[in-house]
Amino acid sequence: MDLYEKLLEELKRAVRILPPDVEALIMSARSREESALGRMVLDRIAENISAARSGPVPLCQDCGMFHALVRVGRSCPYSMAEIGDEITRACRDAAEEAWYRRSTVSDPVYDRVNTGDNLPVVFNWELVDGASVTADILLKGFGSENCSSVRMLRPTDGEDGVIGAVLDMVRAAGGKPCPPMFLGIGIGGTMDKAAMLSKKALVREAGSRHPDPRYAKLEETILERVNSLGIGPGGLGGCCSALSVAVETCPTHIAGLPVALSVNCWADRKAHVEVM
Amino acid sequence: MRLELPYDEEDLLAVRAGEEVLLSGILHVGRDQVHRRLCGALETGSPLPFDFRGSAIYYMGPSPAPAGHVIGAAGPTTSARMDPYSPMLLEKGLRVMVGKGPRSSAVTDAVARYHGLYLYAYGGCGALYSSCIRSSRIIAYPELGPEALLELVVEDFPTICLIDSTGGQC
Ligand code: SF4
Numbered sequence: 001m002d003l004y005e006k007l008l009e010e011l012k013r014a015v016r017i018l019p020p021d022v023e024a025l026i027m028s029a030r031s032r033e034e035s036a037l038g039r040m041v042l043d044r045i046a047e048n049i050s051a052a053r054s055g056p057v058p059l060c061q062d063c064g065m066f067h068a069l070v071r072v073g074r075s076c077p078y079s080m081a082e083i084g085d086e087i088t089r090a091c092r093d094a095a096e097e098a099w100y101r102r103s104t105v106s107d108p109v110y111d112r113v114n115t116g117d118n119l120p121v122v123f124n125w126e127l128v129d130g131a132s133v134t135a136d137i138l139l140k141g142f143g144s145e146n147c148s149s150v151r152m153l154r155p156t157d158g159e160d161g162v163i164g165a166v167l168d169m170v171r172a173a174g175g176k177p178c179p180p181m182f183l184g185i186g187i188g189g190t191m192d193k194a195a196m197l198s199k200k201a202l203v204r205e206a207g208s209r210h211p212d213p214r215y216a217k218l219e220e221t222i223l224e225r226v227n228s229l230g231i232g233p234g235g236l237g238g239c240c241s242a243l244s245v246a247v248e249t250c251p252t253h254i255a256g257l258p259v260a261l262s263v264n265c266w267a268d269r270k271a272h273v274e275v276m
Numbered sequence: 277m278r279l280e281l282p283y284d285e286e287d288l289l290a291v292r293a294g295e296e297v298l299l300s301g302i303l304h305v306g307r308d309q310v311h312r313r314l315c316g317a318l319e320t321g322s323p324l325p326f327d328f329r330g331s332a333i334y335y336m337g338p339s340p341a342p343a344g345h346v347i348g349a350a351g352p353t354t355s356a357r358m359d360p361y362s363p364m365l366l367e368k369g370l371r372v373m374v375g376k377g378p379r380s381s382a383v384t385d386a387v388a389r390y391h392g393l394y395l396y397a398y399g400g401c402g403a404l405y406s407s408c409i410r411s412s413r414i415i416a417y418p419e420l421g422p423e424a425l426l427e428l429v430v431e432d433f434p435t436i437c438l439i440d441s442t443g444g445q446c
Contacts, residue, residue: 016403037436037446040296044398044434052349052403056342061349061402063339099348101339101422114421143354143376143399176354176377178399234399235377236436236446267400 001078003275004086007135010271011094014139015058021206022182022268023049029180029233029240038238042180045233045266056099060267063100064139066091066121069200073130083133084123091137092117103142124196132276136203139269144181145262147173148198150191153257162187162259163222169261170226170242175235178265181242182206183226185219186260188250194258201246202262203270210247219245233266281372281430282330288371288393291437294446297395299433303374304415305334305426307353311361313417318368325416325425328365332372332395337422338412339402347412347428349402352376355394359383366390374435388443395435408433 018026026049030042052059068087072080095102095118104119105112121137128134151165166185173181184204186197209216223245232238243266252258279287281301291297304326306314317324335355339348355375362373363386371392376399379387387394398404409428416425439445 037294040436041398044401044404048351048398048401048404051407055345055403057345057403057406058339058349059403060400061337061339061351062353063349099340099342101337101348103422141400146354174378175399176356178376234396236396236438265400 001082001086001275003083003133003135003273004090006273006275007087007090007137007271008094010273011090011137012098014137014269014271015063015094015098015100016052016056018049018059018268019206019270025206025243026180026266029243033233033238033240035232035236035238037236038232038234038240041233041236042240058099058101059269060141061101062103062141062143063095063118064141064269065104066118067138067140067199068121069124069126069136069203071126071128071134073128073132075131076133077131078133080125087135087137088119088121091121092119124199132274134274135272137271138199138202141265141267144177144265147177147263148261150195150258150260152191153259155255155257157257159218161257162218163225165259166222166261167225167229170231170263171229173263174231177263178267179231179235179242180233180240180266182264182268183222183242183245184262184264185222185245185247187247187258188252189258191258193250194260195262197248197250198260198262201248202264202268203272204246206244206268208246215247215249219247281332283332283372284330285371285391288391288441291393291440293437293440293444295437297435297437299332299374299435300431301429303332303334303428303430303433305336305428307335307337307423308357309420309423310417310425311358315361315364318364326427328369331370332374333365333370334397334428335373335375345406347406347409350405350409351400351402352397355379362386366392379439384439384443384445387439387441391441393437393441394439396438397435405433
């Protein structure tokens, strides 16, 4: 298995160079943004993107927390232990070799001592058909992660309830998550499952639409409504507050409608590797 | 417009909310833990690690410097976390703050009362800011690692004024 080698290279890139789908959406926002301050912010972001591409310095000093979504094929010959260890090793070595800031602390409440290697990785596992292993790693910055949250809606709240909850959360985020934002929304399951789905939504190609036309429409409606909040690039006002909204769903209980929002900043950094 | 650091307090009066301000000169860096310690020092009357007069403080914690570079990525962190401490620093003579995101009304009031400035630094633009920094050294609290108190020398460091000395906002 060459998961380690491939992922190490991907992670060394990911901290400096955005995926093409993400960069394309940022660049297209520059011609759409109506506010002068908003355009100034987008221009500086574009300058930053080229500065990071041409040297060893990361795009942003917050190189995030490693968040891995791993899809393991049912007939894949590797064990979960082997796959997990290779991913962890690739993350640790990428942090060292690509000048990541070490931002992980050992204990959340009491010690808060830096682990020194950006580990542990946050893992989410999914069993899928086939024989391959797919790893999607988000470099999850915390200015934006601090704006993520979950709401447990009533089962009868429906589409309007979902839209209202997301707009509330985005309004509360305002300029804090370094807009323009990329939004991942998880709907259904239990509280934790919805949260996990919201991360899975973030690894989907930015700007792609859900295969179910009703959810595709919901994504479009939320994007439109978020952009009419006027938050704008950097929170300085404007129409480009979010560039992408992706929804992922799963079955849930008769008594509930969990809705989770993962907010990502314009620095929507990720690595993607597939091995057979 | 350009602002040389350290500044004369009169220089700040000319800056208006919504204007781009390019900073050049000495810029101090401190975030959460530094703020806690500075306020602690002010409360106990202990000496401060730098002179507040003419100073600007930037909310930032850099990534490690690659070989041959002065500093790594060096973009702003969220200013709101410094809100509880900023009015006290303004009262004691600090006038210019640089960070990202909105401030509390207590901070806005204090900026107007002491005729200071709150400048927005472009969020997430760590590589761009790295290229505006000519030198960096730790002047206090080295044990805080990436959160230590730094003194930078910057050149044409781009910001936008969000709160000006009259309390004007954009
Ligand atoms: S929110 Fe994102 S772009 Fe902004 S400072 Fe944090 S990681 Fe960087």
